[in-house]
Amino acid sequence: SVTGTLRMDAQQGLVPDLTVTSRNALLVSRPDLVASVSSNIKITGSTGGGMSVAGPITIDRAEIMVGGEQSASYPTLEVREINKPGGEATATNVVRPAPAKPPPRAAPQPGAAPVRLALSISAPQAVFVRGRGLDAEMSGQLEVAGTPAAPTVTGGLTMRRGEFTLLGRRLTFRRGVVTLDNLDRIDPRLDFVASTNVQSTTINVEIGGTSRAPTIAVTSVPSLPPDEAMALLLFGKPASGLSAFELAQ
Numbered sequence: 001s002v003t004g005t006l007r008m009d010a011q012q013g014l015v016p017d018l019t020v021t022s023r024n025a026l027l028v029s030r031p032d033l034v035a036s037v038s039s040n041i042k043i044t045g046s047t048g049g050g051m052s053v054a055g056p057i058t059i060d061r062a063e064i065m066v067g068g069e070q071s072a073s074y075p076t077l078e079v080r081e082i083n084k085p086g087g088e089a090t091a092t093n094v095v096r097p098a099p100a101k102p103p104p105r106a107a108p109q110p111g112a113a114p115v116r117l118a119l120s121i122s123a124p125q126a127v128f129v130r131g132r133g134l135d136a137e138m139s140g141q142l143e144v145a146g147t148p149a150a151p152t153v154t155g156g157l158t159m160r161r162g163e164f165t166l167l168g169r170r171l172t173f174r175r176g177v178v179t180l181d182n183l184d185r186i187d188p189r190l191d192f193v194a195s196t197n198v199q200s201t202t203i204n205v206e207i208g209g210t211s212r213a214p215t216i217a218v219t220s221v222p223s224l225p226p227d228e229a230m231a232l233l234l235f236g237k238p239a240s241g242l243s244a245f246e247l248a249q
Contacts, residue, residue, distance in 0.1 A: 013047035035062040054118035066131035119144040136162030203233045
């Protein structure tokens with residue numbers, strides 16, 4: 001809902017004094033991110049001197065799916081056309097097209113009044129990060145300034161709880177951070193580390209990158225090749241001691 005006033009001024013142009021209120025509004029709905037928010041935003045200023053968008057926003061619930069937009073390659077379908085006017089039935093290969101990329105953000109018009117952001121985003125709970133074996137719940141606080149074309153963000157989300165499951169072995173995360181330093185495209189950045197000790201070796205599972213393009217790495221202290229570290233993590237023995245079935249896993 002929107003309440004308030006709009007008036008015209010000879011020098012300042014359009015002068016708004018508006019309050020935009022939302023309750024459990026669906027803000028983003030994508031394969032990799034679904035988020036609903038409640039807010040109480042004030043829009044003030046003027047088109048001549050600049051606008052201000054300020055106020056609190058609460059993330060009621062969010063689901064960040066790791067790798068949610070990394071879909072498998074589309075299949076090639078053989079289509080047989082029948083009853084085609086003026087010709088016999090033919091078979092063609094049709095490839096389903098990939099989703100179109102979003103259009104580039106339009107640059108502001110020269111001389112346009114700036115829009116200044118001053119948003120306080122609170123996520124007390126129920127921000128879930130899931131997928132690729134990861135299951136975590138986050139909370140935190142963000143402050144958004146700058147402009148809609150170039151927002152600046154301070155703060156982030158930290159882990160309330162988190163687990164990682166790999167071939168039936170469950171690890172508890174010792175670090176989990178989600179940052180939103182790139183709000184112009186809303187692609188959360190991930191920084192998760194889970195560790196365990198196997199035969200005097202510390203095995204780390206690190207999840208980085210972004211929700212759209214995550215990276216998963218297995219490292220160890222002392223340093224071992226990734227396959228050796230993975231063998232210790234899953235089976236508690238070096239790769240040279242694995243059976244054929246264990247190697248396949």
